[in-house]
Amino acid sequence: xxxxxxIINGKFILKDESAILISDLAIQRGYGxxxxxxxxxxxxxFLEEHLNRFYFSAAEMFMDxxxxxxxxxxLIKLLIEKNDIPDSGIRITLTGGYAxxxxxxxxPNLLITQSxxxxxxxxxxxxxxxxxxxxxxQLPHVKTIDYLxxxxxxxxxxxxxxxxxxxxxxNEITECPRANIFFINxxxxxxxxxxxxxxxxxxxxxxxxxxLKCLEDIVPFSEINNFKEAFICSTTKNVLPVLEIDGTVxxxxxxxxxxxxxxxxxxxxxxx
Amino acid sequence: xxxxxxIINGKFILKDESAILISDLAIQRGYGxxxxxxxxxxxxxFLEEHLNRFYFSAAEMFMDxxxxxxxxxxLIKLLIEKNDIPDSGIRITLTGGYAxxxxxxxxPNLLITQSxxxxxxxxxxxxxxxxxxxxxxQLPHVKTIDYLxxxxxxxxxxxxxxxxxxxxxxNEITECPRANIFFINxxxxxxxxxxxxxxxxxxxxxxxxxxLKCLEDIVPFSEINNFKEAFICSTTKNVLPVLEIDGTVxxxxxxxxxxxxxxxxxxxxxxx
Numbered sequence: 001x002x003x004x005x006x007i008i009n010g011k012f013i014l015k016d017e018s019a020i021l022i023s024d025l026a027i028q029r030g031y032g033x034x035x036x037x038x039x040x041x042x043x044x045x046f047l048e049e050h051l052n053r054f055y056f057s058a059a060e061m062f063m064d065x066x067x068x069x070x071x072x073x074x075l076i077k078l079l080i081e082k083n084d085i086p087d088s089g090i091r092i093t094l095t096g097g098y099a100x101x102x103x104x105x106x107x108p109n110l111l112i113t114q115s116x117x118x119x120x121x122x123x124x125x126x127x128x129x130x131x132x133x134x135x136x137x138q139l140p141h142v143k144t145i146d147y148l149x150x151x152x153x154x155x156x157x158x159x160x161x162x163x164x165x166x167x168x169x170x171n172e173i174t175e176c177p178r179a180n181i182f183f184i185n186x187x188x189x190x191x192x193x194x195x196x197x198x199x200x201x202x203x204x205x206x207x208x209x210x211x212l213k214c215l216e217d218i219v220p221f222s223e224i225n226n227f228k229e230a231f232i233c234s235t236t237k238n239v240l241p242v243l244e245i246d247g248t249v250x251x252x253x254x255x256x257x258x259x260x261x262x263x264x265x266x267x268x269x270x271x272x
Numbered sequence: 273x274x275x276x277x278x279i280i281n282g283k284f285i286l287k288d289e290s291a292i293l294i295s296d297l298a299i300q301r302g303y304g305x306x307x308x309x310x311x312x313x314x315x316x317x318f319l320e321e322h323l324n325r326f327y328f329s330a331a332e333m334f335m336d337x338x339x340x341x342x343x344x345x346x347l348i349k350l351l352i353e354k355n356d357i358p359d360s361g362i363r364i365t366l367t368g369g370y371a372x373x374x375x376x377x378x379x380p381n382l383l384i385t386q387s388x389x390x391x392x393x394x395x396x397x398x399x400x401x402x403x404x405x406x407x408x409x410q411l412p413h414v415k416t417i418d419y420l421x422x423x424x425x426x427x428x429x430x431x432x433x434x435x436x437x438x439x440x441x442x443n444e445i446t447e448c449p450r451a452n453i454f455f456i457n458x459x460x461x462x463x464x465x466x467x468x469x470x471x472x473x474x475x476x477x478x479x480x481x482x483x484l485k486c487l488e489d490i491v492p493f494s495e496i497n498n499f500k501e502a503f504i505c506s507t508t509k510n511v512l513p514v515l516e517i518d519g520t521v522x523x524x525x526x527x528x529x530x531x532x533x534x535x536x537x538x539x540x541x542x543x544x
Contacts, residue, residue, distance in 0.1 A: 006294070019291035020299065022278070022383050027292065027367065029419035030302035062427055091374075095299065096423065102363075102387075105423060111294050115374075138410070138421050147301035148418050149410050151368065151377060155334055 004083050007075055007112040009066070012082065020109050025096025029103065032095040032145040033057035036235055037201075038117060039088045042080055045235075045270055047073065049201045053143060058094055060142045063108045065094055079112055089117040089236065093145065119238065119271060124263055127243035127255055128232070130176070131162035132224070136169040137177075140196050150177030164232070166245065169196065173219040176232055181242070182206065183219060184229035184258050190214045202233040202266065209265050212258075229256030231263075238270070239263035276355050279347055279384040281338070284354065292381050297368025301375065304367040304417040305329035308507055309473075310389060311360045314352055317507075317542055319345065321473045325415060330366050332414045335380045337366055351384055361389040361508065365417065391510065391543060396535055399515035399527055400504070402448070403434035404496070408441040409449075412468050422449030436504070438517065441468065445491040448504050453514070454478065455491060456501035456530050462486045474505040474538065481537050484530075501528030503535075510542070511535035 006018040025031040035054040038045045051069050058065050065072065076090060091113050097106030133156070135149050153165050166181060167174045174196050175181060180203040182192045192203060194216035207214050228251040230242035239262055241255035278290040297303040307326040310317045323341050330337050337344065348362060363385050369378030405428070407421050425437050438453060439446045446468050447453060452475040454464045464475060466488035479486050500523040502514035511534055513527035 008294075016293075018294045020294055021288075022280075022290045022292055022365070022385065024299070025423065026302070027296070027298045027304070027365065027383075028417065029423055030298070030304070030417045031420055031423045032299070032302070061424060093294070093299065103419075103423070105426065111299075113294065135410070138407070139424065144420055145300065145302045146418060146420050147375075148303055148416055151297065151301055151303045151375070152333060152411065154377065 002084060004085070004114065005079065006114070007079055007110075009110055010075065012079075015113065018111070018113065020095065020111070021098055023098045023100075023102065024109060025099050025102075025105065026093075026145060028099065029096065030146060030148070031061070031105070032093055033061055033063065033143055034091055034093040034145055035143055036089055036091045038235055039080060039086065039090060040271060042084070042086045044076065044080070044090070046201050046205070047076070049204070053201065054092055054094075057143045058108075060139070061144070062105060063094055063096070065110055066108065067110065075112060079114055083114050085114055085116050087116065087118045088114050090114045117236065119236070123237070123240060124260075125255060127241040128163040129161065129244040130164055130166040130232075130242055130246070131157055131160040132166045132168055132221070132246055134169060135167045136174065136196060137167065137198075140174070140198055143198055147177055168221040171221045172196070173221050173224065179232040179234040179237055179240075181230065181232050182262075183227040184256065185227055188213060188258060190258065190262070191217050191219055193217075193219050200234060202235060202238065205266065205269065206233060206239075206262055209262065212262070227251070229259045231259045233266075238266055274356060276357070276386065277351065278386070279351055279382075281382055282347065284351075287385065290383070290385065292367065292383070293370055295370045295372075295374065296381060297371050297377065298365075298417060300371065301368065302418060302420070303333070303377070304365055305333050305335065305415055306363055306365040306417055307415055308361055308363045310507055311352060311358065311362060312543060314356070314358045316348065316352070316362070318473050318477070319348070321476070325473065326364055326366075329415045330380075332411070333416070334377060335366055335368070337382055338380065339382065347384060351386055355386050357386055357388050359388065359390045360386050362386045389508065391508070395509070395512060396532075397527060399513040400435040401433065401516040402436055402438040402504075402514055402518070403429055403432040404438045404440055404493070404518055406441060407439045408446065408468060409439065409470075412446070412470055415470055419449055440493040443493045444468065445493050445496065451504035451506040451509055451512075453502065453504050454534075455499040456528065457499055460485060460530060462530065462534070463489050463491055465489075465491050472506060474507060474510065477538065477541065478505060478511075478534055481534065484534070499523070501531045503531045505538075510538055
């Protein structure tokens with residue numbers, strides 16, 4: 001196995017020794033943002049979009065990454081070369097930094113880590129089951145490190161025999177903790193929640209696919225059983241059919257035709 | 273200056289070198305809990321209450337501190353002896369641990385840190401100004417490390433010329449990010465929000481003070497200007513009069529008589 005490195009504040013560090021001081025505001029106060037993209041055959045996928053969002057998240061949280069977007073891209077390319085993990089996920093994290101008083105934003109720490117990741121095509125046919133939970137993520141438009149509720153709900157999800165949780169708030173469906181959701185109605189319209197969500201890169205790609213009647217709109221929770229297909233999408237999951245929500249079968253309980261066509265269209269622009 | 277140590281998973285580490293790996297779920301996913309208490313003349317203040325809450329928080333978040341409450345108390349006493357910082361704050365943090373997949377709860381990391389802290393009596397007469405903001409903390413009854421919104425709001429608080437933020441949700445006042453709030457009405461009743469808050473140790477002490485008409489109740493946001501006194505309380509602040517909320521003076525704009533008597537009563541049982 002190769003030796004794997006991370007980059008902390010511009011320096012290469014052995015991954016197994018990559019650490020930050022516990023005075024960092026991520027550990028003290030859960031304050032940080034990140035982004036995550038894949039490499040396929042050592043080529044970053046949708047890198048520009050992920051970096052754009054990373055810098056947007058940093059600005060929204062009043063943090064300066066300390067590198068220009070172009071410098072950061074160079075650092076990422078160096079890491080890809082050095083590690084040589086062709087199929088991987090790369091995570092860039094920016095934390096609130098070392099705060100003397102444990103509360104005031106300081107110079108952020110920039111962490112870049114890489115792990116092997118291969119996409120599993122078999123997951124598509126298996127699909128997933130979702131369990132709903134009423135919760136609104138704070139600052140949902142920013143990719144923060146806040147997954148407190150998501151991790152806390154892992155036990156409940158298991159108990160319910162589900163694979164993941166779907167958040168809603170009052171009568172609006174929003175998103176899964178790490179994925180966006182799309183629904184397909186009887187008119188073959190492909191609808192995804194328009195607000196109070198993190199706008200995923202895969203979501204954006206799908207919205208721009210030609211030949212689809214895609215729309216961003218409010219999706220009422222009360223209509224959750226009225227769709228013929230549903231799927232979630234993310235950087236790691238690509239497109240995964242939702243076959244059951246809260247124990248109720250979606251459509252005929254099998255991956256639908258429109259979901260499959262979107263999945264294949266995504267693979268054609270992404271997985272070579 | 274003394275050499276200062278922390279304790280990480282039972283081991284003494286120089287404070288300036290106290291670090292955890294970046295695969296910890298606190299850094300990856302903002303998942304952790306903590307508690308914080310003071311020492312005065314090397315004696316922990318209200319230690320039992322803080323440790324009770326720490327173990328409660330850990331259990332609520334499905335984490336095992338790895339030590340019994342009695343063992344943890346022994347570790348804390350060793351740290352107090354070794355560091356000899358008579359007037360201090362001690363923070364015990366429990367994080368989600370090193371997760372191979374960056375998502376699944378693992379064996380928690382237990383971090384104990386100590387910093388010098390002296391209470392400043394002058395703060396009482398200065399009082400504070402609050403700015404309100406609509407927000408409901410997630411899992412409010414647990415002392416998690418989630419202060420994402422609080423840190424994010426620091427800029428806004430400064431712009432408004434306030435000292436801290438007071439959260440409300442729809443028509444209910446809840447709490448400040450690091451303090452509970454009390455209001456005193458024209459009948460000399462001392463009222464503090466009853467739900468959707470973290471129940472502070474100082475709050476609990478005050479509720480049990482003899483001679484006060486104290487009650488836990490819903491405090492409607494629409495009544496915020498109808499009180500003759502208000503104060504916040506916490507482990508580090510003790511009791512601080514609130515002299516202004518959103519630019520409107522509370523009472524006559526000076527620390528009130530009942531607030532002062534509660535402050536003095538608290539000092540008499542705490543600061544020797």
